[in-house]
Amino acid sequence: MSGPSNHDPGRFHRLASRLLDAVYPPRCGLCGDRLTHGRTLCLPCGDDLPRLCAPFCRSCGEGFDGRIDGDFTCPNCSGVRFSFEFARPALVRDDRTLDLIHRLKYQHEPHLAVGLGIIAREAFDDPRFAPALAGRWPLVPVPLHRARMRERHYNQAEEIAIALSPLIGLPVMPLLCRTRGTDTQTALGRRQRMENLKGAFAPTRLGRKRAKENPQGVVLVDDVLTTGSTMHECAKTLRKAGFRRVFAVSVMRG
Numbered sequence: 262m263s264g265p266s267n268h269d270p271g272r273f274h275r276l277a278s279r280l281l282d283a284v285y286p287p288r289c290g291l292c293g294d295r296l297t298h299g300r301t302l303c304l305p306c307g308d309d310l311p312r313l314c315a316p317f318c319r320s321c322g323e324g325f326d327g328r329i330d331g332d333f334t335c336p337n338c339s340g341v342r343f344s345f346e347f348a349r350p351a352l353v354r355d356d357r358t359l360d361l362i363h364r365l366k367y368q369h370e371p372h373l374a375v376g377l378g379i380i381a382r383e384a385f386d387d388p389r390f391a392p393a394l395a396g397r398w399p400l401v402p403v404p405l406h407r408a409r410m411r412e413r414h415y416n417q418a419e420e421i422a423i424a425l426s427p428l429i430g431l432p433v434m435p436l437l438c439r440t441r442g443t444d445t446q447t448a449l450g451r452r453q454r455m456e457n458l459k460g461a462f463a464p465t466r467l468g469r470k471r472a473k474e475n476p477q478g479v480v481l482v483d484d485v486l487t488t489g490s491t492m493h494e495c496a497k498t499l500r501k502a503g504f505r506r507v508f509a510v511s512v513m514r515g
């Protein structure tokens with residue numbers, strides 16, 4: 262089975278978007294201002310998006326309004342044991358963030374992953390990522406099914422991982438593939454999502470090799486974390502393949 266990077270159609274899009282940048286100078290994805298090279302959001306717009314701030318759930322990053330001393334687990338996570346140790350979103354949900362993610366996913370604007378990747382980098386200031394940074398664990402994008410990949414031509418999670426990679430010095434590795442498509446999950450509750458996703462992922466050949474040679478850990482990357490079911494199923498698959506530790510990062514907490 263071939264991983265997404267073997268015939269990486271995203272590479273074509275990144276190249277094409279660089280060529281386009283040369284012809285049409287890039288503009289901020291939110292306010293439309295002209296940009297300096299290598300960005301897709303201007304600094305004020307990027308800085309203005311709502312960061313996830315403490316206190317938040319140690320498992321899934323769900324924010325909590327008000328004061329709380331010490332750790333807490335949110336209602337989403339109470340009673341579940343996720344296969345990842347923690348998931349750390351960079352942003353909380355708001356209209357602009359949702360709009361950017363929606364355009365990245367459905368409106369063929371893969372270049373927005375650059376700006377979102379720059380913001381996702383801030384999640385790595387969370388000290389819990391220290392072992393991943395020290396051990397140079399790979400970034401593993403949550404994979405898309407081949408059929409979805411064919412219509413979208415790129416995987417938004419992989420584009421975010423590619424943007425993140427040089428900023429934190431971790432390599433991107435397609436260690437997972439999606440073995441079957443799943444219906445859209447948006448209308449489902451967490452329990453149904455978990456059922457719906459069972460067995461939807463498998464390690465790639467590279468994933469099995471890496472798990473044998475260097476099983477220390479991996480960092481899963483996705484655009485949005487909603488109930489944590491997708492990250493959980495991916496983490497479960499990676500743990501089963503032999504990886505000892507799985508952390509997760511997402512651009513936004515949905």
Ligand SMILES: [Zn+2]
Binds near residue numbers: 289290292293307
């Ligand atoms: Zn702007």
Ligand SMILES: [Zn+2]
Binds near residue numbers: 319322336337
């Ligand atoms: Zn939680």
